[in-house]
Amino acid sequence: MTDLQISLLGAAGVFVAGVFTYNKWQEYKAKRTVERAFASDHDDVLMRSGEPRQEPSFDLGLNPIPGVGIDAAGAGGAAHDDLAPAGPAAMPVGADGLTPAAELANTLVDPLIDCLIPLALEIAVRGDKILPVLQTLRHVGNKPVHFIGLHVNGDWEPITHGGVYTKLQAGVQMASRTTALNELEYSELVTRLRALADDIGAEPEIPDMIEVMGESRTLHRFVSGHDAQLGVNLMCNGAPWAIATLIGALEKQGFDVRPDGRFAMPDGEGGILFTLSTNVTLGADTTSRLTLLLDVPCVAPVRDGFGAMVACAKQLVERLDATIVDDYDQPLTDAALGEINGQVLEFYQEMEAADIPAGSPRAMRLFS
Template sequence: MTDLQMSLIGAAGVFVAGVFAYNKWQEHKAKKSVERAFASEHDDVLLRPGDIVRNEPSFEPKPAAPADDAPASVPVAAPPVARSDDAAEPPPAPVAPVATPVEAITPATELATSLVDPLIDVLIPLALEAPVRGDKILPVLHTLRHVGNKPVHFIGLHVNGDWEPIVHGGVYTKLQAGVQMASRTTALNELEYSELVTRLRAVADDIGAEPEIPDMIEVMGESRTLHRFVSGHDAQLGVNLLSYGAPWSIATLIGALEKQGFDVRPDGRYIMPDGDGGQLFTLTTNVTLGADTTSRLTLLLDVPCVAPARDGFGAMLACAKALVGRLDAVIVDDSDQALTDQALAEINSQVLDFYQEMEAADIPAGSTRAMRLFS
């Protein structure tokens, strides 16, 4: 074998060894990246039941410039007493008050905060390589709308400085994703979060962004804490109407309920509208859709989904009392025991306490935040 052949074989061996080493280094980098995404350097924190963990938002509302015609409140000082030794000194010039900056929340920013909510969502910033147009990225973002039964939303920092939902025609310098941490049924779990991270990285690659993935252990702890709160406040309050005599005909009943203000849906549901497109409470006949008669009606209030100002329980009770006279019925509990005015007043007091607890947790009943959690 010639020296040239030996040299070529040696060079080839060095090249193969170099490629192998480079590939191992790339594998090591990828492994470290995954470990950083899912490993935690913090101990899990045990929280008191009912505590809600806040994710600090990485977006800031745009401050508004103070209006030129805004009235200024200037303290009025008593005039100084003139003395002979300072009569020639001019009086001190009045000091203008320092304007306190006021944060203006635009409708777009308010909507963005309701979609990617720092209290109930995992916030995931997405750094962009360059400003992007909403038209270009919306088709990609729409491929990631849910993980499990948890909704995923995206918002963007518009070039005008406002955070807003991504729209056609908008140009954005930063993005942020949010996945809801809990629902009525479950908390966000490890499998769902892993799926989110995998799919979000693919979305980020397609739009030229780099996600900042929160630590999985911390996210799981916050999700379980939020779900404990939701489970502990998932209150549905019902009162029943029991016929004094013969069962009611469903055909006759529908007419009476429509006169009372119920919206009779094609699927057999009876909804009492709140006047703004929502519902105050519902009614069920406690029989199958094709039944001819019923002797029992149940009015049901979804307490966390109705704002206290609407007095859902009061409205439901007033409706029940009106139906008592219309249908010859009595108001009873689930055990068919008549509900006295004293018992109803006690229930109303408990409802008011419930509303105070939700308000204290910054999840007011009937708010967008509550409607998302209790949907």
Template sequence: MTDLQMSLIAAAGVFVAGVFSYNKWQEYKARKSVERAFASDHDDVLMRSGETPVERQEPVLDLGAESPLAPLDVEPGSFAMDAPAPNVAPAPAAPAAVAAAPVAPAAPLPGTTPDTPPAELAESLVDPLIDCLIPLSVEGAVRGDKILPALHTLRRVGNKPIHFIGFAVSGDWEPIVHGGVYTKLQAGVQMATRTTALNEIEYSELVTRLRAVGDEIGAEPEVPDMIEVMSEARTLHRFVAGHDAQLGVNLAANGAPWPITTLIAALEAQGFDVRPDGRFAMPDGAGGVLYTLSTNVTLGADATNRLTLLLDVPCVAPARDGFGAMVKCAKELTARLDATIVDDFEQPLSDAALDEIKGQVAEFYQEMEASDIPAGSTRALRLFV
């Protein structure tokens, strides 16, 4: 038998296998459609909606502006939108519907409270500026009780959280809840975190798992183009990396090192909460952290001659004046502990130098505000975790 004959036989075998696989796939899809159509617990056809799916709102970002905190080893760029895009356009409310009580996400969303309205919470969960939005088309209406178990199996890919919201028959988008009825669904995967951007492997995993979830709940995901999503994710991560500013103020002992036991009592009297890892956190009065303090030694150490107060700049709202509060605390501790405020090179920091840094922080906050990611906002807290 010649090589040509062998090649023809092999090609014929591949063709037959392809046709067989295609037919089996079509048979599987048809069977799933029939099962959904004739399932005993299918949704009431009177609850179907003719509304069109929510269109994906694409953020427009422009990097390249010089950061006001460049002297502090931060090189952020400018992250700007042509116009803030609302998450969804509300549809007319269904008069006979009753809104269900919202159920919080698996993990509390930073910057929200139990009293946050469902519509506002939905905008924070699936945010067109920092999330890749994926509409899921459903035939008719679906009940939260029926789809929640499947949705709970897909919470994150890599370290990127995934959230789901639904368009309720009450006329608003809200987190998926027990007792809710939804005519449209939407998934959102966060495109960047403090450490990494959403990558091709994570996105492929998301699409595969989301299609499986869609088959289970009777929904078809409308997946955005991977190349476009990866470009947005990398741009967003450049913004996050460029604005990842943390400011430290050091206290150096003027005399003998401070005994840890004495130091802990002094810091607790100053208002710090002790963490299990040996760090101290200053509460912001609203359940968050204003700034932290480290003793710069291991948990088993007996004494230290240096403390470091640290402000996570993008995570503290300007109204709380985290830097001003941190400097005020540092000055009070210098009197309490007989210490001097120094920089990383053990040089004393004058009031003039501290005022200059405060001005840079104010400019940094203005830049974040102009980029539609205000410091301390839910959007910022999601990105800078």
């Protein structure tokens, strides 16, 4: 064998060894990526500390009075006690003693309704540098994603241009009125979050997918079980109302006209107490029926949304010559309305016990 052949064989051996080593390194990196994506010490925020998962039934007690427009799905939910994730990146759950910025941060990234994902930073970063990157990830599916940061002053706050942060935390909402966070949405979140983290020099701690999916389904069962809307109808006693005349009467009653043709009764602080529908298309000239609708979980008990809606209905009865009826056009008595009010109060107590008070920022996010 010539020296040239020996040299070529040696070079080939080095090349093969190099390819083998490179492939092994690529396999190792891929394995580490998968391990980071689907293994974590993240606590289950819907589990009691040191106890197995509790999933007690939420009995709404909203047994509909025949014909009354009560719309509430079946119940289900979980007990929520120790809700804050472990570790130094955790946020306080309660609002007691928090600065306004920290309280807002606790609303945006909420341990009870969000999947929390800590992002460790190599060095402190300025908000104006990372905000453009963070704003590229606002939703996965229809679930909002928010980011907060641990300011150098020691407070968690929403990321601002003037802030400097030593840690970050992402939160994706685990359920909405329509769906729970699913595997595809979570996989999309993980992929996009890793790319985002690379851009800003951060390392995310990705929670286990199976645990997150379980928490999401549990939360969605609660939302579905408490998605209650109450309707009260007004039926004209004579000829159908002319829409043009009706609009004036409703505006005098305090309703605001919405683009979708509904009327909204404002609560005085930028929110809505209840709405009213004419039950006809926008181009209709007349209607003989109006429906007032209360979105129960979105109105705080202190506002007495049902009481205000019934009082408004009674005033419209006098103004429009109408009768308050159920869905089958049977008159609703004061006794029946009082019974419904009692059911609403029980509903509010159950939401309070689940730490999701009706009308709270937490409830507004879940039932939006």
